[in-house]
Amino acid sequence: MKLEFLSFEFDKFAQEMQNLKDKKGFDYLVTIVGEDFGDEGLGCVYILENTKTHERCSVKMIAKSQVCGDGIASNGTGDTDGQVLAYLPTVSNIWRVADLLEREVFDFYGIVFLGHPDMRRLFLRSDFKGYPFRKDWAFNDKYTLEDDEEPDYGLEYFLDNDGNLQSKQNRLFGSDDYVINIGPQHPATHGVLRLQTVLDGETVKRIYPHLGYIHRAIEKMWEGMTYPQTLALTDRLNYLGAMQHRHALVGVIEEALGVELTDRIKYIRTIMDELQRLDSHLLYTSCVAQDLGALTGMLYGMRDREHVLNVMEETTGGRLIQNYYRIGGLQDDIDPNFVKNCKDLVKYLRPTIQEYMDIFGDNVITHNRLENCGPMSLEDCINYAVTGPAGRASGWKNDVRKNHPYDMYDKVEWEQCTLTGCDSMDRYLVHINEMYQSLNIIEQLIDNIPEGDFYVKQKPIIKCPEGQWYYSVEGVAGEFGVYLDSRGDKSPYRMKMRPMGLSLVGAFDPMLRGQKIADLIATCAAIDVVIPDIDR
Amino acid sequence: MEIKPKIKSIPYEEWNDNESLEKIVDELHEGGVNVITGSLDKLINWGRANSLWSLTFATSCCGIEFMACGCARYDFARFGFEVTRNSPRQADLIMCAGTITHKMAPALKRLYDEMAEPKYVIAVGGCAISGGPFKSSYHVVKGIEEIIPVDVFIPGCPPRPEAIMYGMMQLQRKVKIEKFFGGANHKQTAEEAALGVSNEELTFREKHGDHRREPIVVTDVPEEFTEELKNSRIEELKEEAKA
Numbered sequence: 126m127k128l129e130f131l132s133f134e135f136d137k138f139a140q141e142m143q144n145l146k147d148k149k150g151f152d153y154l155v156t157i158v159g160e161d162f163g164d165e166g167l168g169c170v171y172i173l174e175n176t177k178t179h180e181r182c183s184v185k186m187i188a189k190s191q192v193c194g195d196g197i198a199s200n201g202t203g204d205t206d207g208q209v210l211a212y213l214p215t216v217s218n219i220w221r222v223a224d225l226l227e228r229e230v231f232d233f234y235g236i237v238f239l240g241h242p243d244m245r246r247l248f249l250r251s252d253f254k255g256y257p258f259r260k261d262w263a264f265n266d267k268y269t270l271e272d273d274e275e276p277d278y279g280l281e282y283f284l285d286n287d288g289n290l291q292s293k294q295n296r297l298f299g300s301d302d303y304v305i306n307i308g309p310q311h312p313a314t315h316g317v318l319r320l321q322t323v324l325d326g327e328t329v330k331r332i333y334p335h336l337g338y339i340h341r342a343i344e345k346m347w348e349g350m351t352y353p354q355t356l357a358l359t360d361r362l363n364y365l366g367a368m369q370h371r372h373a374l375v376g377v378i379e380e381a382l383g384v385e386l387t388d389r390i391k392y393i394r395t396i397m398d399e400l401q402r403l404d405s406h407l408l409y410t411s412c413v414a415q416d417l418g419a420l421t422g423m424l425y426g427m428r429d430r431e432h433v434l435n436v437m438e439e440t441t442g443g444r445l446i447q448n449y450y451r452i453g454g455l456q457d458d459i460d461p462n463f464v465k466n467c468k469d470l471v472k473y474l475r476p477t478i479q480e481y482m483d484i485f486g487d488n489v490i491t492h493n494r495l496e497n498c499g500p501m502s503l504e505d506c507i508n509y510a511v512t513g514p515a516g517r518a519s520g521w522k523n524d525v526r527k528n529h530p531y532d533m534y535d536k537v538e539w540e541q542c543t544l545t546g547c548d549s550m551d552r553y554l555v556h557i558n559e560m561y562q563s564l565n566i567i568e569q570l571i572d573n574i575p576e577g578d579f580y581v582k583q584k585p586i587i588k589c590p591e592g593q594w595y596y597s598v599e600g601v602a603g604e605f606g607v608y609l610d611s612r613g614d615k616s617p618y619r620m621k622m623r624p625m626g627l628s629l630v631g632a633f634d635p636m637l638r639g640q641k642i643a644d645l646i647a648t649c650a651a652i653d654v655v656i657p658d659i660d661r
Numbered sequence: 662m663e664i665k666p667k668i669k670s671i672p673y674e675e676w677n678d679n680e681s682l683e684k685i686v687d688e689l690h691e692g693g694v695n696v697i698t699g700s701l702d703k704l705i706n707w708g709r710a711n712s713l714w715s716l717t718f719a720t721s722c723c724g725i726e727f728m729a730c731g732c733a734r735y736d737f738a739r740f741g742f743e744v745t746r747n748s749p750r751q752a753d754l755i756m757c758a759g760t761i762t763h764k765m766a767p768a769l770k771r772l773y774d775e776m777a778e779p780k781y782v783i784a785v786g787g788c789a790i791s792g793g794p795f796k797s798s799y800h801v802v803k804g805i806e807e808i809i810p811v812d813v814f815i816p817g818c819p820p821r822p823e824a825i826m827y828g829m830m831q832l833q834r835k836v837k838i839e840k841f842f843g844g845a846n847h848k849q850t851a852e853e854a855a856l857g858v859s860n861e862e863l864t865f866r867e868k869h870g871d872h873r874r875e876p877i878v879v880t881d882v883p884e885e886f887t888e889e890l891k892n893s894r895i896e897e898l899k900e901e902a903k904a
Contacts, residue, residue: 270770341760341795657721
């Protein structure tokens, strides 16, 4: 999607954003992209979607700024004196998902959001100096092994009557709160996520997610790479959705370049995406079983996952990370046995999926454990942008493959699986149903792969024309999109991903307030977060 | 007494990097090998090598391949690696599978310090070895050897399960040559080796000072006691003078 920005006056910004939601129905905030626009200054791009019509729009806002010091924007310590502080009004009261997204922008660009109650760093250590994504940031990769002294308050910025920027401290914890840290090294958080959980007995009162333990600054690295070089890093985000991630990245670059793909490429990409989805969902069913203590259920899923990997490996050469798509097509043509292997796989998997239900999914313990666990209503799901299977379990028809079809998805017959249970059990069942749908899609395509080129030749040095694009695909756990701002160079000016898991982690707090701490583990397992995808 | 680690079904000559292993053997056994303690070493090492419990420290992609190793197709229970621990206190080794970032580095160091000796480290994948594809990032540690000593490196991005198992078996060989009775029994940092104390001890001293060498200072001694001490000393001197 080529982005045509709306722009508003600074003073009316908050009101106009509210109007976009209330009057025009843009109730789903896809992502907020912080950006250093160079001469224009710092600012943000907001991408919005109307969930009824699936229309999308984007808003660009340039931040205003003030020089700290002399009673302006003092955060009590005085260490920001003399710095220029950029600020924008918050939208976190309009779309709740903006809570974490704005903290991300603050972390990387140092833009503070007026009225946001908790302006702390999200990914980097709280003693990190500077804002690394700004273009004038001096590279520094020194680190320390000392523990990070984290603040126990969040700063809230506001303008006083004279129009000066001020801040106040909001305490994160009450004086007699019992706080435990789950993670960063914890087997049930699926990576290095840290959930700071405030408890009342066994009941969860509040969850503060701490991210960035696997933050590799891929977006910053991209700015120094040529377009073909950028591809390799996407596979290492959510390594279980390697194909889809790369699909979104090559998709946005191809759209910017205006590349017309052959049908063969589209067929193969669709099949590969669905194979990857099977791989991920099989691992998902395994991990849910394991996290709830059913180790046998895990081994069944992992056994069948190897069959999927075999099929992909014969064509791509990689087991987990395939590096298969490239700008203008594919690395190589499919293996001669690919069609036969795929058919065998479909034949094998269809009855075995029922096996997971028999051994784990239909088990009465599973039902008791997952039903009403981590509930979230449809409105909240949209408000917190809980996309993917987790949102579809609450009845939100959010599948990008249906709403914004790409490749072959509008030409094959398949159903979007939605359920209405709004809880972890239905999230699990949506995953199971989606596996059947993936098999359906593969079955319809596999016999009809047309002849043609597997690669449309590109220039040796790829330069995208000037402009902004956003392209999204349905990742394994939600919408995965890439925003590209090109200034006509051979490397991107700014590229930003919409990670699938960030909004899911942001939704833990409303989902789990008042629930038991054991349900946190179950919800975390059933919602399918993969941390390297969140931290990037 | 010759020390050569035996792994069933793979002959010694077919292993890679035998030279560095032999170098370790020579260093450890400079003074010769005692027949009795050497035999005891063999017995203990046999047991330890075949029940290596790893700390699950999977930060990214490599962790999934490590999981695949443990599951149906590869099944590393065949080698005695199947027990993974989530507490460093119960683990023999860290499988450092994945990228270590600056925010994670203190946690990794702490987990290593919390492990009980003897402890080992395996660096799995490009990121743990050198930073891998993320070497140019501002937030990635360029190889975990900067933080903790590594015993085995397993290259790959991510390494295949076969490679991970080969690496684990290399560690088994290393465990099998070690000298449990007398002498250091595994790779230490230069600091540790020089001081002859563990990493945990070093960390403790850094924080709280050297607790063993503080002099004992006694204050508020009763006066009668000092008087008595003085008198007895005077009497002693008098007796010496008489003699």
